[in-house]
Amino acid sequence: MTAAPAELLIERPAPTDGAALWRLAKESKTLDLNSSYSYLLWCRDFAGTSVVARGADGEPVGFVTGYLRPDRPRTLLVWQVAVDPGHRGLGIAAALLDGLTARLAAERGVTELETTITPGNTASERLFTSFAERHGARVDREVLFAAGLFPDGPHDPEVLYRIGPLTASTPH
Template identity: 40%
Template sequence: MTKTKEVESEIQFRKPNKDDGAAVWELVKHTGVLDVNSSYSYLMWCEIFSETSIVVEREGETVGFISGFINPNTPNTLFIWQVAVHESQRGKGLGTKMLFELLNRTFCKDIQYVEATVSPSNIPSQHLFMGLAKKLETNCVMANYFLSIDFPRTGHEDEQLYKIGPIQEENKQIKG
């Protein structure tokens, strides 16, 4: 068995539940780059939005999390709120694998677009979403969304909207 296969076999992708809330909060806090929401919000997110969110565990430790929801104004769109990857798993394609796992869920069968907001300094997220569009063989359109002046505190960067799609069903299988 190759080293890559050994590592992949240790990783478990699954729907979160409220018992994951505390570990997810810790993971997000530990990234040092994501906005950390209240611990209550992660408990609620893991419970209520479990169909459109994902937890990744390795050897019993939470090493990945995506919070997402289906936008009620555009029911064919999965909005990704946060992508958190533990530093030990960065650079291994875990963010992309989590996104494909979500897109392949029965609950997301009608999803034709993925949206996310990304700040100008968040180069890894820019690469993640542009790479997702490339793997899905579709468009990635970027536009201004929230400006720094929209936020109640100073120092928050602008957030650009990344809109990926339309997504063809046959392209939802992860490609190397």
């Protein structure tokens, strides 16, 4: 499993973290920013399939939000991953993904991970392909949502990364 810096606490988010998650998403400059209300709901309704990293002061410095697909309950769909700009490059995102999938493999029998990435987002491409390598998993890619499906102006296509089967809750 990827180790995060020792001073970080990795745990489930709480509704009181919603504002910080919204801020981290906004500061990422790459994520589609949802309403602040949606982050509050996410921290309430999907805390069990999400994770937050807290710095020494207890404030969130990174997060992964996800949910189990209703028609594929052993598949974790990772919605967003963000790390505070001052904490990037320390392995926090990888540690969050590894910790979350290990927990969900044990609690819910998760064997597959999905996420979408826009073409050219090399940081996300590296994060998820290295996750697959650590977990001995295959990566299949296909366009999930073509650019023309988005009603709110120009949007890059969303490429689905299907990673699995995860061979173990502990990466190789």
